[in-house]
Amino acid sequence: MHSIVAKRPLGPEIAQYEVEAPRVARTAAPGQFVVLRLHEQGERIPLTLADWDPSRGTITLVVQALGKTTREMHELYGVGDVIRDVVGPLGEPSEVVGEGTVVCVAGGVGIAPVFPIARALKEAGARVVGIIGARSSDLLFWLERMDEATHELVVTTDDGSTGRKGLVTEPLAEILAARQVARVWAVGPAVMMKFCAATASAAGVPITVSLNPIMVDGTGMCGACRVEVGEHVRFACVDGPEFPGEEVNWDLLLERLAAYQEEERCALDKYRRMVQEATR
Amino acid sequence: MIREAQVPMREQDPGSRVHNFSEVPLGYSEEEARQEAGRCLKCKTAPCVRGCPVEVDIPEFIGHVETGDFRAAAATIKRTNNLPAVCGRVCPQEVQCQGVCTLGKKFEPCGIGRLERFVADWELEHGIQSVEPPPPTGRRVAVVGSGPAGLTCAADLRLLGHEVTVFEALHEPGGVLMYGIPEFRLPKAVVAQEVEGLRRLGVGIETNVVVGKTVTVDGLFAEGFEAVFVGSGAGLPRFLGIPGETLIGGYSANEFLTRVNLMRAWQFPEYDTPVRIGSQVAVIGGGNVAMDAARTALRLGAEKVTVLYRRTRTEMPARVEEIHHAQQEGVEMEFLVNPVQLYGSDGVLGEAECLRMELGPPDDSGRRRPVPIAGSEFVINVDTCVVAVGNQPHPLVPRTTPGLEVSRRGTVQADETGSTSRSGVFAGGDIVTGAATVISAMGAGKQAAAAVDRYLGAGG
Numbered sequence: 001m002h003s004i005v006a007k008r009p010l011g012p013e014i015a016q017y018e019v020e021a022p023r024v025a026r027t028a029a030p031g032q033f034v035v036l037r038l039h040e041q042g043e044r045i046p047l048t049l050a051d052w053d054p055s056r057g058t059i060t061l062v063v064q065a066l067g068k069t070t071r072e073m074h075e076l077y078g079v080g081d082v083i084r085d086v087v088g089p090l091g092e093p094s095e096v097v098g099e100g101t102v103v104c105v106a107g108g109v110g111i112a113p114v115f116p117i118a119r120a121l122k123e124a125g126a127r128v129v130g131i132i133g134a135r136s137s138d139l140l141f142w143l144e145r146m147d148e149a150t151h152e153l154v155v156t157t158d159d160g161s162t163g164r165k166g167l168v169t170e171p172l173a174e175i176l177a178a179r180q181v182a183r184v185w186a187v188g189p190a191v192m193m194k195f196c197a198a199t200a201s202a203a204g205v206p207i208t209v210s211l212n213p214i215m216v217d218g219t220g221m222c223g224a225c226r227v228e229v230g231e232h233v234r235f236a237c238v239d240g241p242e243f244p245g246e247e248v249n250w251d252l253l254l255e256r257l258a259a260y261q262e263e264e265r266c267a268l269d270k271y272r273r274m275v276q277e278a279t280r
Numbered sequence: 281m282i283r284e285a286q287v288p289m290r291e292q293d294p295g296s297r298v299h300n301f302s303e304v305p306l307g308y309s310e311e312e313a314r315q316e317a318g319r320c321l322k323c324k325t326a327p328c329v330r331g332c333p334v335e336v337d338i339p340e341f342i343g344h345v346e347t348g349d350f351r352a353a354a355a356t357i358k359r360t361n362n363l364p365a366v367c368g369r370v371c372p373q374e375v376q377c378q379g380v381c382t383l384g385k386k387f388e389p390c391g392i393g394r395l396e397r398f399v400a401d402w403e404l405e406h407g408i409q410s411v412e413p414p415p416p417t418g419r420r421v422a423v424v425g426s427g428p429a430g431l432t433c434a435a436d437l438r439l440l441g442h443e444v445t446v447f448e449a450l451h452e453p454g455g456v457l458m459y460g461i462p463e464f465r466l467p468k469a470v471v472a473q474e475v476e477g478l479r480r481l482g483v484g485i486e487t488n489v490v491v492g493k494t495v496t497v498d499g500l501f502a503e504g505f506e507a508v509f510v511g512s513g514a515g516l517p518r519f520l521g522i523p524g525e526t527l528i529g530g531y532s533a534n535e536f537l538t539r540v541n542l543m544r545a546w547q548f549p550e551y552d553t554p555v556r557i558g559s560q561v562a563v564i565g566g567g568n569v570a571m572d573a574a575r576t577a578l579r580l581g582a583e584k585v586t587v588l589y590r591r592t593r594t595e596m597p598a599r600v601e602e603i604h605h606a607q608q609e610g611v612e613m614e615f616l617v618n619p620v621q622l623y624g625s626d627g628v629l630g631e632a633e634c635l636r637m638e639l640g641p642p643d644d645s646g647r648r649r650p651v652p653i654a655g656s657e658f659v660i661n662v663d664t665c666v667v668a669v670g671n672q673p674h675p676l677v678p679r680t681t682p683g684l685e686v687s688r689r690g691t692v693q694a695d696e697t698g699s700t701s702r703s704g705v706f707a708g709g710d711i712v713t714g715a716a717t718v719i720s721a722m723g724a725g726k727q728a729a730a731a732v733d734r735y736l737g738a739g740g
Binding site: 023024026027037041042043044068069084085086087088089090216217219220221222223224226228233238251252255256259260263264266267270 | 490499519531543551
């Protein structure tokens, strides 16, 4: 049982949760994730760690209400509520090398998992340039934390409501053209990572991406999270979640992410009806 | 006069049971059990006991059943077997206790498995006798994995007075008993009750701990555990490695069964986890897991379920009873067939190209090797393809435990007592043998518990 000890809204449908998980907090590293299950009937969903505090025995997760489970968590789970299962830290940690300039790109809620990676890279001695973007300013968060975790920070929004108007790939291409960059990190929606990978590849700079396929157990047991990386089928949960972006078969990832669209809609509708009935 | 055949066990009718997930065999009544118990010859040699990996005193418990003292029968079984309700259902008795039964030389062997199940169910129904664990020794042992090996090892160690904590990676204890074996063959409530019995005995169980990730074996020693038993199983699914295997609709048997059994996808959307099932389902493989997947697919509403096996019926590793049940329910079987490529559109599986095979000379396993027949390609319609060609040892624990010797196949090297290359680290079950049976894992767990006890007694 894992109590929520703090919850803070970060945007219209985004919140940050501090959750009791002492064993996870003790061994967590940047790039790793947890699988959580809200309750007895719940599904297991993977969430990349946004932060952790071994002394408090807690982990920080940032969740946007998108599918049934994330919406349920957003609407029904607050301070003092208990998440039935949290398991982790899962996956391989980020390979942190403190040399040269590294560009960390984050899209949307990807800002949360990029934060500990950027912080670790900076601590290790790399020069860290952050690029964070969202559709509009209300979906941006952790600007101060990201400012601290990087040496330079570029902010973009699709509508220009904060920072530069446009997509994260534009400043990324400019930086890669103007400077010597050792590596790019990109975390966010699959489409955004796909275009970051194309941008980095065009500039001949290696890129690490954090893949987010559908998972069930998250420990290498089922293979739901199969991804294709450079002709090889890999399990994102144990071989990843980070992979060289230039080698990822993005179309396959995008197709597989949509495998249960109908069922996801069905589950979300059922949840909405349940909430409506309960509030009537 | 001795009945030549076993007292039959009532079963759900095949026509109705394919529409539900309730258990197929319904169990014996008290009268039926006593009648079957009466068939036991009580032969002095009792080969059945030696045929049992955990050496249940079979003639003694059957004698108690015959006289109607079911509680005594339960006590006899539980002296050596802590999961009788599970074993009575999933043990391959036909090649163990019943395979060597003296009565079986002339007639059908005594229905030992059915009687064990009867006794275990009787006890669960009438209240489990509490066993007083001996005074605590003050020694702490960690058990990695709560499958059959881990649970058996934990129970035995607890009965020897040690403090035991079982670490389970998933959110429910039971390992393969929870995620692998379907509800209609092993109701999850039965597993939960057996696990509850261990908890009452004082065995600690911590779920959601992935040893090798959340904490390492060395980390467990640092937490004060003096010995560690590794029973982390064969949880890594094997795929065919053919083109198209990542199409939507392609599942490992582990994923398919985990979604349905552990996550209860058969109760979607009451439970959140879905599973895709089209009208045409192909299950690749010929073992018990393939039978479980095929029968599960029928229950999920598939129109046609075909098992594709690259050898013949004779080489099928599945238990006869499982094959029989599957065929009764309408599962079709195609022998000497092997898929070579999967096709789909928009990323969704639609067809499988297969090759016909013939049997060539024997391979390493002693079975005749299937050889493809040139030019025999044919295509079948497939919406869902479940790959059930075996599991490999889970690599997490071996990979994160320095000094733990591992074979080329990835299994942990351990002797018959479970001792490994690392002092204080013991191992047993599928992680040592590769994928095998519930009862052999339990046997290994038992041996290891005795070895751990000796190790602790010798001063650790």
